[in-house]
Amino acid sequence: MSYSVDLRRREVAIEGAPEIHLDNKKLSYMPQQFLRYYHTRETVEELVLDIHYDEKFPIFVCEDSSGIYIQVGVISYDNYIPLQQQPCQKIIYGRKWRVEPELPTSEII
Structure with a gap:
């Protein structure tokens, strides 16, 4: 599974996390509740x-x-x-x- 979302280091998307494409279609977003953090x-x-x-x-x-x-x-x-x-x-x-x-x-x- 790959995402075009720019995840910061130590942020990992959970299995099946949705990717939301913004109106300009150049950016996408993943809501933080679908990420795991390892700071x-x-x-x-x-x-x-x-x-x-x-x-x-x-x-x-x-x-x-x-x-x-x-x-x-x-x-x-x-x-x-x-x-x-x-x-x-x-x-x-x-x-x-x-x-x-x-x-x-x-x-x-």
């Missing part, structure tokens, strides 16, 4: 690199003993130190968002 740190990094963000909000994709996670940073001044005592802005790290390997790509985005 790794590398495939999540590929997704993050494909999206353009404001440079003040760096996105980090990491992996630890609990699995893959995404962490957003903010380049800013520290909220807990008086502004006059800070010579420059720095990266302030936000919470870690866990990414299960089976998580649909659209939910990672």
